[in-house]
Amino acid sequence: MPASDLLPLAEVSQDFFRDRSGGGCIQENRLFCPGWVVDNFDRYVDPTVQHLGLVVSAVVGGFLIAFLLAILAHRHRWLSSPFLAATGVLYTIPSISFFFLLLPITGRGALTAIIALTAFTLQIIFRNITNGLRNVPHEVTDAATGIGLTKRQLLWQVELPLALPEIIAGLRIATVSTVALATLAVFANGGGLGTEIVVGSNITFKTGIIVAGSIAVLMAIVFDALLLLAGRLIAPWTKVAR
């Protein structure tokens, strides 16, 4: 393809060029510029929604898997240790490392991020469900079996409800941690608030980083409160354990 002569320029008028001699909060990249935040808040909407999606998927997925593992370990006690160890390894492996370990298998994208985030939550939730079930007083289980409940009824109608506070506590910890971790999803090309922290010139933009970080912290607080409330609503008869 021969080099073409440059086409006639689509000109913009002179007042397209801004006068930046005035300085100002944003130009000087001061620590926090509230005016800019108010004007530009909508750019955080998409990343926040993505972030929500990542967190909810990871925690719900983590809960379902951990729940399954916990029930199995409850039935067959010898499974507790191996499960604890396995979920422990998944917890120890840094998420960003996990993203790239998954790279050859699931590629870059939200799925990779979700799998890694889910893996992180497993140990916390598994341990809390298991402890919650174990902490059910013997007198209660004895009484229940005494009145003729089957093992399955015992589990679902007695042990799990009593373990609820501990389970909720585990969910709270897992969710708050996941909200913070999900900022790293940007490295797996999974979106989230991390895009407003690391992409392009955002990495130097103090106000932007503060806003993105604050949204994440706020999200964590809201989730924590919601779960606490949910716990109180679903199981009002039990004291919320520390």
Added chain:
Amino acid sequence: MIELPFLPLAAFGLFGDAFDFIFNQQEAATGGVMVGGPEQVIELATKQLEVTLLALGLSLLIALPLGLILGHYGRGEFLAVSVGNAGRAIPELALIALMAAAIGVGLFNLVIALAILGIPPILTNTFVGIRQVNRSSVEAARGMGMSDRQVITRVELPLAIPMIMGGVRTSAINIIATATIAPLAGILTLGDFIISRNVYGDAGVLAGAVLVALMAVALEMVLAGTQWAMTSKGMKLQKS
């Protein structure tokens, strides 16, 4: 999506490349520099370990005494527990990025930032650990004439070790994970293989991921072993 029959072969291939990357120095994808090889791996791994240990040490230095004192006198429960919850909510990426942008890159700043992440679990767990110590043991010690400091060091601390070490381990995991993104702040750790994908190529990225994972697991095992060694016989019997 990925076609499963071909998947295992492809995945193995890349892991093979990563393995090669660790042990053989090779030319970068675009040429010009040599990357990989044991020397570079050890250099970056050492840096990551250095940064992690410095931050962990600083966290212990600040959080342990504070937790011990607050726990012993039963004060500041709200603070100790809230700090733990709050610490969990700090987004590591935002912390490192803000630190680099607002204060500047460099080892000192990085260690401070990592310590901010490492202090909450240790503080909370130390506090709770001390509070959970059997009151009669404390009373007995006082009855024997021990001073406050002796009570803390000879009675409460040993009994609270499992809980405290649990906090230390959590801190260590957080710190080493965040140390992986330290290259964003100019400190080259193993995370550089992952973050500077440009230079090291896909093999390098995978190698970095594997090495970081191994290092984290190794550190956790060392700390777990330390906890086991430090837990008094009596407590170990008590557990079973």
Added chain:
Amino acid sequence: MSFSKVKYLLLVAILGLSVGLAACGGDDDETTSGDGSTSTAGAIQSNPDNSSVTLTIGSKNFTEQIVLGELYSQGLEAAGYDVNTDLNLGSETIARQALKKGEISGYPEYVSTALTSFYEKDAEQVPSDPNEAFDLVSTEAEGDGLVALPPTPFSSANAVGLLTSKAEELNVSTISDLEGQSQDLSLYGSPECRQRIDCLLGLQQNYGLDFKSFTPVDIGLRYEVLDKGQADLSIVFTTDAQLGASDEYTILEDDQGVLPAGNVVFLTKQATIDEAGPDYADTIAKVQEGLTIEVMQELDARVDIDKEQASAVASDYLKAAGLIE
């Protein structure tokens, strides 16, 4: 239904919803669909034939690239194509890899970078005349299975930047002036700078300069490290907004021509051009025809200094240039 059953059904529902959300949100951004039909002269016309073609526009990982990516993708969207973006891919090696693998349809690359990084030319071999350079990169790209579309009016180059006060203190105005002093100076650059002949390698080999240290940092931080006093020297770009905005920063003259300037060419594949039809290359040419160095600096400034979003900056320019409504 007992409490527990309700709770678990609810959770399953939330899981389904959130997987859906994540699937939508986690995907690469879709550019907002333009109005399509325009009739002002010079504007990009929407061609319904293009709607069956899906294009993915990529870019490298710094502001200018992201702005260019947005400009091209919004222009192509206005022409009626179905456009996805995968901006912020990484360095040139990663972008080229993505192009070759078919993950993206095309991305904007600097002629100088392509010639030195991909096609192993020395800095002296990069023609200073943009047309000659374009011919060379075209031929090379063809051998690589790629096509280089005609270049932008503006060109950009790597440059050695420093604080003006520092430059006065060291009494340097060209890169050669650094000789004898460079071993006491720290240099900061992008991670890939270490291995590029139009970056650190060139400074070391062609200028014979040894630096006290080279620290790789994210490209976005190239001025921060100067501000914070961590870097004596930093690798910057000649089109940077920060250079025009104030006198705070200076770049050293590249007196030996080791850091060649390159216009931007859109790299793509012949197969994509064939499939997408004539509007593909035409739209790209239209979008970039007004990008003089002043305009590009203004657009970069709007993102880097005014902190506007690249997508908004791109559409503002396209509207101001009369290309879209």
